[in-house]
Amino acid sequence: MDLENRTYDIRYVANYLRKSRAESMEDLEKHRMVLTELCIKNSFKFVEYMEVGTSDSIDMRPEITKLLKEIEDGVYDAVCVVEYDRLGRGDLGEQDRLKKAFQKSETLIITPDKIYDLNNDIDDTYADLKGFFARQEYKMITKRLRQGKIIGARRGQWTNGIPPFPYVYQRYRDKYNEKGLVVNDERMPIYREMIEKALSGIPSQKVAQSLNQRGVFTPKGNYWSAITVQRLLLDETHLGRIISNKTRGSGHKNKRPNAKNYEAIPKSEWTVVENCHEAVKTKEEHDRIVAILSSRKRIPTKSRKQSHVLTGLVKCAKCGHAHTIHLVDCKAFVRPCAYIDPLGNKCRNKGILSDTLEEIILKEISKYQSEIINSSETVDCQQSDNIRAEISEFENLLQKYKKALETVNDAYELGDYNREEWQTRKRKWQKLVGQTEDEIYEMKKIYQSNQNISDEERKQNLINFLGNIRTMTDNVQRNDLYRTVIESIVYLREGNTIDVKINFK
Template structure:
């Protein structure tokens, strides 16, 4: 080791499946002792994981980036297999990286210089052996899972709600205090409640989800459909492709299923009924398919930003824009009211006429190049402000899920944040309109499109044709109506 000049090293530590915490600490102590003995300055990269692919390990990804920048003279690991037991592609990627950056690989046994043919061949050989060992371990692990399942033991990670794994028996056991909640879900589903309704009700009852947060429909649906609740242990649902590392899900007739492994918490009859009900609920209704109405997919709620639905009214000259049906995590419905659909189409018609006049005026007037440059800078700044506010809204949702916010605080913060976002978006639209109107060539094309849509409105009554015409020029229509007697607030946003 004396023949190499080493001053700065990266210490890479990884605890894989089967290792104990003390193993990681033992490796750390040995590697740091080497650093002290050789007076090496070091940066530690430690992670706990089972992924063999380097792309799935965040600390390895970070280390590779730092190596690329030439930050270290060497990388120190307890054994070459700690670095990678991945496939040929992973090994080749690391070899090229070490060679290109002239970074050494150091273990307590030896130093590998990837620009030295002998060292490179030795590293490739040891990497291949490590890969073979990993495959053997993986195969033994799969065989062990199958044997455990055959004996009725649970070895598939954390059992689904309402079970836990009994450390003494190794079997999944239902938790008595969780059973009433689970049975509530089963009975409500069989009586026609949707997964969404069940999630809302559980949240209102103050019952925590399996991860100690808020319930959502996907979690409810997954629990209701799980066959583990029939007393089964299922293995072999998926397999990893040896050449790519991709996970492939097998068809159900290839699963290995063992029955009567633990206490069942629902009957087969209940399970069959649940699967039928949920299968019926998730089918897309014909009326909601795009283009069935002239306004399909265009009208957005101004309060919660969800798409509003159009209801067909047989025997009438107009359809109905339904009141917003979206509900918050507590099941409280949005207060935005609907109206006759022709009210919306009249707003669109007026907006098109105004748009046409604006474009004609812009073509006649134009803007100076300096004005255009200033507007572009302002528009870019406004986009950044909008993105920042959208991130703030995401954090508000996260705070509700992890219990940081109460229901009242969540709704208060969310409403305030949405008001700010709507204001920013309106300011951006004004700036963007000014900027777009300064581009005569684009405006002339836009004028042709506006005239085409206006002609379509007067010529055709086919809802699909009108929907296509609207969507060719309109991004969305923001609709807000607070009371039956109020005049709605409508904003037509053009593409």
């Protein structure tokens, strides 16, 4: 091939095809035709590499990664592309990586209207200009896409990829929601089954197993998993709302060197748009499911086996974490709290003989039954006051964390910290602020869920509990019976003084 009075001996080439964001597979076929005709016209023997992904990072594009290694090994005389920027529109580091591979192996780049020899100063400069403008164009496109996604979400449009089960995008039979979600009626009974079972206390793992055993699979034909079911149960899209601004940064294992670290944004800062599509669960159902799953999440994995009557029920009054149960010489003990906070402080709430604690609990439940029968309104008020007091404590703690964050920022401005130390301290307090805000959010959900149980249901559950708890011998059955009337047991021991507060359902 002769171009611009230069002669090249080109026999073996690679045809690299990559679909950009705005293009279809039909466009990719047109590009393939152009490159194939180019090779036939010039008698090139060619191997094709086709990339469908749209990432600008080389490491996230398997075909260009494979091709780049073969270029470095000198396998090809040239690489054919429809436009120079098809090889990549990454940052300067990415473009330099591509250029060095072509320069060291003396591999050419061929487009339908030009040959680039990157060891030639003129071609090298021209390639730099092409790369610069391609990068600027890419940055503008991605910026507009991000802005469009944010604006679309705030308008109530679905911009989050594949819709969560049982929804589909825009249309199902005679249903239509422009740029929104509609319910797939065939999937709806399966989703409602998940909700009903979760509300009855059946774990997500058993819900998934039940569906799999009956041959009811995911839309992609895969088995259901506990994680998938739990995500669907907690997804607030099913309330008819669209939520955006939940995270920032990249969590990809091969993210670009200059990419921001992945970070979950506190729920208080999310953007929530209501009434965007048909809801498939009620707010009350969602809050109860959150409460059920939150209580299970705080229970250590071994404790979920319900090997003892109080397994998973006893929580530390100092830190809110679960106490575990262990056996010593055939006697059950509530272990001392082993929690250590993010600052390294140990909780140090002491343990107790399980039988001793259970007798205290049974007396409190009997007392509660008398109070709810005589004056359910007073008990409800007391219970509400206890939960509100706990929320208030966390809100006070939140203000302390925010104050500490302000102090760190002020100290940096005064020159007390260098930038690296400031960023480390700032991230620590920001994380604590976010965790505490999420804790308050979950507690408010539990509080709201508790209000949904009627006084009559409470009375019947208490009658059933007190009539059977002392006659049952199976620990699993006794634990299940406790869970019909108790959300948690808040336990504190200082010396020989024992304080027990029960959060009733």
